[in-house]
Every structure is written in C-alpha cells, then in structure tokens.
Amino acid sequence: MKHEINTDPVLQIDSLVKSFGNNRVLNGFNLKLYEGENLVVMGKSGSGKSVMIKCLVGLMHADSGTITIRGKDITMMRPQELDILRTEIGFLFQGSALYDSMTVRENLEFPLRRHKERLRIRESNINLVKEALENVGLSEAIDLMPAELSGGMKRRVALARALILKPKIILYDEPTTGLDPITAKEIIELMRTIQKKYSTSSLIITHDVDCARVISNKIILLINGVNYIEGTYKQLVQSTDPLVKAFFK
Numbered sequence: 108m109k110h111e112i113n114t115d116p117v118l119q120i121d122s123l124v125k126s127f128g129n130n131r132v133l134n135g136f137n138l139k140l141y142e143g144e145n146l147v148v149m150g151k152s153g154s155g156k157s158v159m160i161k162c163l164v165g166l167m168h169a170d171s172g173t174i175t176i177r178g179k180d181i182t183m184m185r186p187q188e189l190d191i192l193r194t195e196i197g198f199l200f201q202g203s204a205l206y207d208s209m210t211v212r213e214n215l216e217f218p219l220r221r222h223k224e225r226l227r228i229r230e231s232n233i234n235l236v237k238e239a240l241e242n243v244g245l246s247e248a249i250d251l252m253p254a255e256l257s258g259g260m261k262r263r264v265a266l267a268r269a270l271i272l273k274p275k276i277i278l279y280d281e282p283t284t285g286l287d288p289i290t291a292k293e294i295i296e297l298m299r300t301i302q303k304k305y306s307t308s309s310l311i312i313t314h315d316v317d318c319a320r321v322i323s324n325k326i327i328l329l330i331n332g333v334n335y336i337e338g339t340y341k342q343l344v345q346s347t348d349p350l351v352k353a354f355f356k
C-alpha cells in the first residue's frame with residue numbers, strides 16, 4: 108500500500124454519528140481514503156453503508172462528526188460549494204441510474220453541460236464522450252438508448268459517465284450487484300484498469316467478497332455503527348473472530 112507516509116487522506120470521515128429516532132445507525136464511524144487507494148467498506152444489510160454514503164454526498168446530514176474531502180469539511184459547506192466539490196468525485200450508484208429518455212451520448216454529455224465551463228475543460232464534448240466510452244470498451248454504443256443495453260453495458264456506461272469529468276475520487280455503491288459473475292468480474296477489472304490509468308482513489312461499498320478480494324488495498328467492516336475491524340483482505344480472511352469470519356464464508 109502506498110500511503111500513510113507524509114500524505115493527507117483525500118477523504119476522511121471522523122466520528123460520524125447518525126440516528127433515526129432511537130436507532131443509532133452510525134456511532135462514531137471513521138474512515139481515511141488515501142491517494143491511489145482502493146478502500147472497501149463491507150457491512151451487513153442495514154448496517155448503515157448507504158447512510159454513510161448519503162452523508163458523504165450531502166444527501167443526508169449527520170448528527171455529529173466531520174467529513175473532509177480534499178482538505179475541506181463538507182459538513183460546513185453551503186449547497187453551492189458542495190455542488191462544485193461534487194464534480195471532483197465520480198459516483199457509480201447501484202442500478203446505474205442512467206436517464207432512460209436520453210441516448211448514451213446524451214447521458215455522458217449531461218455532466219459536461221453542467222460543469223465543463225467552470226472546470227475549464229477545453230476538449231470538445233464529443234471527444235470526451237468518445238474517450239470515456241473507449242475506456243469502458245463501449246465505443247459502439249454511443250447512439251443507443253439505455254433500454255437497448257444489457258445490465259453489464261449499463262454499468263459500463265454509468266462508469267464512463269462517472270469518469271467523464273476526470274474525478275480524483277470515485278465512490279462505488281455496490282458496483283457488481285445484480286450482475287452475473289462473469290460480467291461482475293469484467294466490471295471489477297475495469298475498475299482496476301481505470302484506477303491505474305487515472306490514479307484515482309476509490310471508496311467501494313460492496314457485499315461481494317470476490318470484488319473486495321480483487322480490488323481492495325484495505326477493507327473496513329462496518330458493524331454496530333463503527334469500524335469494527337480494518338485490514339487487508341489477507342488479514343481479515345485469517346481472523347478467528349466469528350463476526351469477521353461471517354463475512355468471508
């Protein structure tokens with residue numbers, strides 16, 4: 108792992124607390140994502156992974172704690188500032204979330220239209236769209252509608268859209284859910300290729316042990332609202348703790 112020496116995390120969560128009534132979902136959760144790292148967060152269904160992601164992208168307010176992205180505390184940010192910071196982060200959500208009424212090309216142009224000028228990106232939209240589709244091996248799909256794509260192709264297009272503004276951080280929320288094992292492997296390979304090509308830092312939420320094994324530099328298990336344990340896949344898989352073992356059966 109190439110980090111933790113003389114570098115600040117690109118993304119840091121400190122003592123995050125979030126309750127819904129009496130249900131304390133996050134109870135002092137911490138996370139540090141370093142440059143070029145693939146950090147996987149695993150947790151059982153209902154453990155608070157989505158709540159953590161929602162706090163991270165500003166869709167939900169935490170009760171307490173701080174979230175720092177590239178040195179800026181987002182919990183103190185106004186919506187406009189947050190919108191700008193979001194352009195530095197690519198998101199790949201569960202279910203791909205493409206706009207069904209737009210072609211692949213229009214789906215990819217969407218973030219460009221919103222942010223290109225402010226980001227001072229000079230390249231033409233079409234070149235950026237072509238480059239992004241090339242990166243995910245789908246150049247030929249440029250004029251198709253989402254309904255004409257398979258689940259794996261949709262995930263690739265969503266990944267191309269997440270990459271089009273060349274973000275330094277990518278958040279993957281269940282990137283392989285709903286895909287057959289072969290397509291899931293292809294997506295994992297693609298995530299690795301992209302990480303190498305653009306030196307992105309990735310935070311990956313997944314249930315998929317195979318995905319965690321292949322892609323992670325480090326894994327955090329979110330249990331009872333806290334980082335129950337952190338370590339490499341090798342370290343965690345050797346744990347004798349029944350709570351940890353349950354993840355790697």
Ligand SMILES: Nc1ncnc2c1ncn2[C@@H]1O[C@H](COP(=O)(O)OP(=O)(O)OP(=O)(O)O)[C@@H](O)[C@H]1O
Binds near residue numbers: 132150151157158
């Ligand atoms: N808006 C909300 N209002 C009330 N409770 C909520 C809300 N959002 C989430 N919760 C609760 O927070 C807990 C964690 O939910 P969350 O969706 O983060 O789990 P998860 O780890 O992402 O699960 P999964 O792996 O199934 O997606 C659950 O008990 C859920 O009921």
